[in-house]
Amino acid sequence: MGPMTPVFFYHLERQPLDSVLPKLLAMSLERGWRVVVQAGSEERSEALAAQLWSFDDESFLPHGTKADGLPDLQPVWLTAEDENPNNANIRFYVDGAEVGEIGGLTRAVIMFDGNDQQAVEAARAGWKRFKAAGHEVSYWQQDEQGRWQNRAAGT
Numbered sequence: 001m002g003p004m005t006p007v008f009f010y011h012l013e014r015q016p017l018d019s020v021l022p023k024l025l026a027m028s029l030e031r032g033w034r035v036v037v038q039a040g041s042e043e044r045s046e047a048l049a050a051q052l053w054s055f056d057d058e059s060f061l062p063h064g065t066k067a068d069g070l071p072d073l074q075p076v077w078l079t080a081e082d083e084n085p086n087n088a089n090i091r092f093y094v095d096g097a098e099v100g101e102i103g104g105l106t107r108a109v110i111m112f113d114g115n116d117q118q119a120v121e122a123a124r125a126g127w128k129r130f131k132a133a134g135h136e137v138s139y140w141q142q143d144e145q146g147r148w149q150n151r152a153a154g155t
Contacts, residue, residue: 010140018051029062034077034089039094040094040097042079049065052076062075071085080097082098090106090109093111127139
């Protein structure tokens with residue numbers, strides 16, 4: 001058995017997913033990683049993909065969805081399915097997407113809305129599940145300046 005995939009929990013309180021996700025995707029691509037973003041529904045993955053076209057006039061995040069096809073050529077793949085067709089290093093789970101198999105990833109990132117009590121409870125359950133399975137887990141929260149701070153970690 002290989003090394004356990006670290007699981008990062010991002011608690012969205014100060015900014016919505018639509019503001020935070022593009023920045024994290026850009027950082028992932030800068031590291032040379034390929035990415036899968038798994039949303040809670042196909043409609044939401046298409047909406048996120050559309051938003052990535054226009055989030056910043058100065059840059060472009062190469063991405064695709066099932067509607068675009070050619071997943072193996074896409075540095076960022078947005079989906080509602082538990083799939084990794086572009087051989088991603090990192091997976092972002094958003095909007096309550098069910099976290100499936102994470103083995104072999106460099107990192108798994110679970111992003112949850114701090115204003116949604118159900119999402120917070122699901123994140124707590126996920127933390128316990130991954131920690132019990134032996135994964136390194138960390139909890140990230142934004143400070144007043146919008147920088148992400150690691151507020152808790154455990155193995």
